[in-house]
Amino acid sequence: ETGVTQSPTHLIKTRGQQVTLRCSSQSGHNTVSWYQQALGQGPQFIFQYYREEENGRGNFPPRFSGLQFPNYSSELNVNALELDDSALYLCASSRLAEYTDTQYFGPGTRLTVL
């Protein structure tokens, strides 16, 4: 078990709504990355947070935003939902400073936009 948890497990929203997804990182990890995984595709990097600051961003529009809290948990917010936002949203935590460490993924939140 990786120790990374995500909530909710499933979510259904309609186009134009806003959604907040949550992630609790593994104990001792101070870095959280978010990924979008469309059906039949590999995960696509959205952004990463390290010690509460954004530390890299993929090719996603500004309506995808995030937060990291002092306990290193994180939120992903998506505004003005579009049908193409339907996907599995994965959170991964790591200790960025550790050379031999890597990312541990949570089970994901499946978002359906109708």
Place this chain on the structure above:
Amino acid sequence: QKEVEQDPGPLSVPEGAIVSLNCTYSNSAFQYFMWYRQYSRKGPELLMYTYSSGNKEDGRFTAQVDKSSKYISLFIRDSQPSDSATYLCAMSPNYGQNFVFGPGTRLSVLP
């Protein structure tokens, strides 16, 4: 051309077979290479991690990286039905940042 390419499969093999999974990539800046296994409705689970070129072995799994050819492989020996999953390759130019994943290969190991 996609940055990371991977044969989507599905790949079906009999139990006990040696499985070869491959990825090609176009960005010569990639230095960190990983293989993940993803079961249905679960998050990816790290299998192997390598830095730069070379081979790495862990139990039944062997990862190979050939940076000159921009080609990486994962070999699974004595495959088991429990190995049935989607296998994702991932790579990054900087450790821990901006991982780029392949689309995944779906593997079925038949008993």
